[in-house]
Amino acid sequence: MEIVGDMMARLIKAVAQKPFKKSRSPNFDFFVETGSSSGMKSTRISEKTDSVSEAWKNALLNVHKLGQNIAEAIVNEYKTPGDLIMAYRSNAEDCNQLLANIKARRGVAGSSERRIGPALSRNIHKIFTSSQPLDEI
Numbered sequence: 001m002e003i004v005g006d007m008m009a010r011l012i013k014a015v016a017q018k019p020f021k022k023s024r025s026p027n028f029d030f031f032v033e034t035g036s037s038s039g040m041k042s043t044r045i046s047e048k049t050d051s052v053s054e055a056w057k058n059a060l061l062n063v064h065k066l067g068q069n070i071a072e073a074i075v076n077e078y079k080t081p082g083d084l085i086m087a088y089r090s091n092a093e094d095c096n097q098l099l100a101n102i103k104a105r106r107g108v109a110g111s112s113e114r115r116i117g118p119a120l121s122r123n124i125h126k127i128f129t130s131s132q133p134l135d136e137i
Contacts (some may be wrong), residue, residue: 007063011061051080052080053075053079056075056079056080056081057058057071057072057074057075059081060074060075060124063120063123063124063127064123065120065123066120066124069104069105069106070100070104070116070120072104073102073103073104073105073116074099074102074116074124077099081128084128084129085129088125088128088129089121095125095129096121096122096125096126097118097121097122098121098125099116099120099124099125100115100117100118100120100121101115102115102116103116104116120136
């Protein structure tokens with residue numbers, strides 16, 4: 001009985017403190033959902049995120065086999081997801097290879113570069129242009 005009383009006290013306290021905590025730390029109340037049930041993280045846009053470009057880079061990092069250096073290279077070329085979508089629309093015949101020749105630095109020192117390549121470019125294109133969310137990549 002003591003355990004139930006303790007749980008009820010915690011619940012009542014949490015409900016009472018919710019409005020105060022919400023007013024104390026204002027932030028944007030939206031997420032870019034990326035499928036958290038599959039182990040991927042959500043990209044939260046808030047006061048902690050410096051810019052849309054940073055949120056865009058964090059969203060790109062959820063793509064399989066896409067690392068920090070490649071995400072930075074894509075963000076340098078296309079500042080927002082909207083820029084990438086517009087580029088896909090303007091290059092209709094060869095859009096799935098749009099990102100293939102973008103060069104990303106390799107390793108920590110960044111002394112050498114590598115291309116993103118056709119396979120990863122095709123996967124990113126499919127993610128951002130597919131009308132079927134359950135399509136395999």
